[in-house]
Amino acid sequence: MSAIAFPTRLAITEIKLYLREPLAAFFAVVLPLALLLILGATIPDFREPADDLGGVRPVDTHLPGMMILLSVLTVAFSILPATLVVYRERGVLRRMSTTPVKPISVLSVQLVINAAASIVATALMLVSGHLVLEIPYPPMFLAFVGVFLLGSVTMFGIGLALAAAAPNSRVVQSAGAGIMFPLLFLGGMWLPRALMPDWLRVVSDYSPAGAFGQALTDVLSNQAPSLLHLGVMTAWAAAGILAATRWFRWE
Amino acid sequence: MEIIKVENLHKRYGDKVAIADVSFAVEEGEIFGIVGRNGAGKTTTVECVAGLRTPTSGTIKVGADLKQQVGVQLQDCSLPDKLRVGEALSLYASFYANPASPADLLAEVGLDPRKPFAKLSGGQRQRLSIALALVGNPRIAILDELTTGLDPQARRETWGLIERIKERGVTVLLVTHFMEEVERLCDRVAIISDGRVLAVDTPAGLIARADGSDRVIFRTSGSVESLKSLPEVASVVVDGDLVTVTGDTNALHAVVAALPVGQISELRTERTTLDDAFLTLTGHSAT
Incomplete structure (x- = not known):
């Protein structure tokens, strides 16, 4: 196999390694899916039209929106940065840099695998949510895909900046959690944005997770996402990717 | 090449x-x-x-x-x-x-x-x-x-x-x-x-380069004065009955031949090691 071709062996090896850490797949895929099905099935209010949400059922909109947010944030702030920092800390990247493989291949393979994990999680949630809880498929499917991709790029960009800035794996884990939980809160995980006090909702509007969470809920409610939220995500994505490329180091 | x-x-x-x-x-x-x-x-x-x-x-x-x-x-x-x-x-x-x-x-x-x-x-x-x-x-x-x-x-x-x-x-x-x-x-x-x-x-x-000499070390109760005039020997150091002779690679043969049989014991030789050479060249030990 040529060294410039797609690094198939590298991709296969990294996928095997990913699957050998069952906790990664559990938190990225199984936990959001299980929460969606269990909360959707056990909390009766979620299946009644809610006035706060403009008369739609939370189980069709807010709940899957939040679980998709949970999956993407888990991957972007916990799994991806931890893997990259451990690889850097232990010299895995440095060792590979002495071979003909391009270091960017290692990074790309990691990005693809982690993106695939949140895509698989989201697809499983849409399908099993439809089969078990009769959640309709996203009515504006292309808009849903667009919002999902933009939000994922935003979160991965910030996650990569975190990986680049963190001095070691201990810091990246606590910093990842320290960013992820406030963002989940601002995204409306525990307090739906509709119930937030005005000032908090404004903070949420300008946070990457608030913008992503609301845009997801909007497209799941058959509404166009607001330009504000799309703009906020784009700005965070640009800032994250810029910071990541400036700070990134292989050793 | x-x-x-x-x-x-x-x-x-x-x-x-x-x-x-x-x-x-x-x-x-x-x-x-x-x-x-x-x-x-x-x-x-x-x-x-x-x-x-x-x-x-x-x-x-x-x-x-x-x-x-x-x-x-x-x-x-x-x-x-x-x-x-x-x-x-x-x-x-x-x-x-x-x-x-x-x-x-x-x-x-x-x-x-x-x-x-x-x-x-x-x-x-x-x-x-x-x-x-x-x-x-x-x-x-x-x-x-x-x-x-x-x-x-x-x-x-x-x-x-x-x-x-x-x-x-x-x-x-x-x-x-x-x-x-x-x-x-x-x-x-x-x-x-x-x-x-x-x-x-x-x-x-x-x-x-450091010091290519060999050392011959032994114990004896007799006199070692005669060794000092041997061409193979560079120096003789006596410490009680312990004698250290420095010389070229033939020093061992010369010493054994010059001293009466039965007068020397615990005979051994030491060569300069790479450790010694490193020490001489750098002024400190490698490890």
């Missing part, structure tokens, strides 16, 4: 000089050692040769493609815990245009392909590291502090492996601070101290 040529290499990090001035040339097919204490600049030197660091000034010429034909074993590099030995070799083989057979290499280093990296002993990790450095069929192998932290048994096994690498025609650039390793493996060696090359020579040549 010179396959590596380093001239006036200089490397500075801010105000800190890691390498002041290093020059040496490595012949194709030899095992060339770089010895010196920790912090002498050995690792920085070979990392510059391997293309991992950019010299502040100086030139490095390597007669091989750095990525494809130079295999590198680095300090402080590990693999993911759950990566298995066989997978690691197949993965690294996939990076190269003309890789060696991972199965042959596995047999050579004697490792179980199913074993995950986390479960390997220190010696097994080093052997895997050598196998990874060789999997691209390199013309040059750069091995940095290969046997540090290994027990004597594992160290000897590793040395055997390096000798077999040489037999395959691979040029080896070996960084170490073990003089025993240098004496056993290296054809030639550069001694580096405080970022400068103090000497480049064969191990025997370095010993000769």
